[in-house]
Amino acid sequence: MTNEASNAAALAKGFGVAQYAICLKGVVWREALRFLHQRERFISALVRPLVWLFIFAAGFRSVLGVSIIPPYDTYVLYEVYITPGLMAMIQLFNGMQSSLSMVYDREMGNMRTLLVSPLPRWFLLTSRLIAGASVSLLQVYAFLLVAYLWEIEPPSLWGYVTVLPALILSGLMFGALGMLLSSLIKQLENFAGVMNFVIFPMFFASSALYPLWRVKEGGPWLAFFCELNPFTYAVELIRFAFYQQVDPLALAVVLGATIVFLAAAILAYDPSRGMLMRREGL
């Protein structure tokens, strides 16, 4: 090749499946490495649900009885009832944190290194989402290990396997929600705001801490919100999967919400829609 320009132009066109796989692997690997390097993030991701489990649930054990509702076929301890909700909470936190780090990344420029990759942008964002969800799986299983030592476990060890697909799906849903929020809301830089306006309402107005029939007794309006809240369905999906069962409604809602959130996030990050531009140009 004599001419550098023709040399550059002679690059093979397009990307094969292998290139996509390499890219996905690289993005997940980086996210995992970063997670391992941020010990505080791991510890706080673990301590948060354990505080709920050991302090909150233990304290309310005698106050709140849970009657026999599916998937449970006996009376269960309150700790057992809230464990799936706490798994979902871990993932919700992680999803928001990871979206927050996208905003932070964008300022620091890391997001730009991702977006300047020649692979299609939808693929880059989806890879980032899968990476975030993978990290949340590590967190949830670490939590489950501690819970197991506390004798909170599924009826069969298979529960740890059957809960995995549910966790993957809910992890993707929260990641996609976070990604959408990160592209739309400028105030997201402030995590306290996310706590107040996203995490707390989603967590409390759901079936994570109390079964829906109990909420209905307390206030039909609150129950209505709980039933609109995708977090409720993530919790129920995880709860049933932990007991080797499928809640079809929960599955449908979580799947649908994941697709909608992801599609909206990809649109928001599309260069010609200009969401990024609106932020940059302020």
Next chain:
Amino acid sequence: MSFVTQTTDPAMAAPAALDVVGVSHSYGKRKALDNVSFSVSPSSFAVLLGLNGAGKSSLFSLITRLFATQSGAIRIFGFDVGRTPGEALRRLGVVFQARTLDLDLSIAQNLAYHAALHGIGVRQARERMQNVLEQVEMADRAKDKVRDLSGGEMRRVEIARALLHRPHMLLLDEPTVGLDIKARADILAHVRGLVAREGVGVLWATHLIDEVETSDDVVILHRGRLLDKGNVGEVASRAGAPDIGSAFAKLTGASRIEGESR
């Protein structure tokens, strides 16, 4: 080292490394770029000169397709950034103004991540990594954490990273900001070396006049408009100024701009 003024020139067989044609861009009512056209040839070092607010960052965002071009076109080796972003971006290496390395990861891990983003497999990435780090004299530091590097070393690693997928067009956005004199000179020498040795086309954005050499091409941007472009000597004589620094000051109405912080 010719400067291409018009891409439609039939005498030109090979496409320009970078071709910016009639690009305008506004944020709401504020116009950031107004009908800007210029190009950068392979094996040439072009300096994009402009004060803050000149539109340099907007131009870089458009070339890297952070957002889409509203009007006009940007082509990299003939590939339109809007229509064939994949083909265009894989031929482009970028060093952003902000530091974009992961501080907690090692140099090698940072480069491996970048290679993956370009679909380059592990074995090939390892070979290239060695090669690009040698080019910036950082090969013996691959295992070091980025956090432990000096500002100049980080920049060198970022340049190495930008070269990993073997682009023939390199974009650098104020790469010497915050560096001391020695590190600045180092980075400049490295990039000029790339132009001479590897035939890379470079667009170097800066507001520091002393980074311009007489053999360079310059593109002068001011408040979103292109004031002049061409060889340093031509631009200076057109402005009726003894050197490019005075020409720039005269064109933009600025007093001296050297050493001014951003």
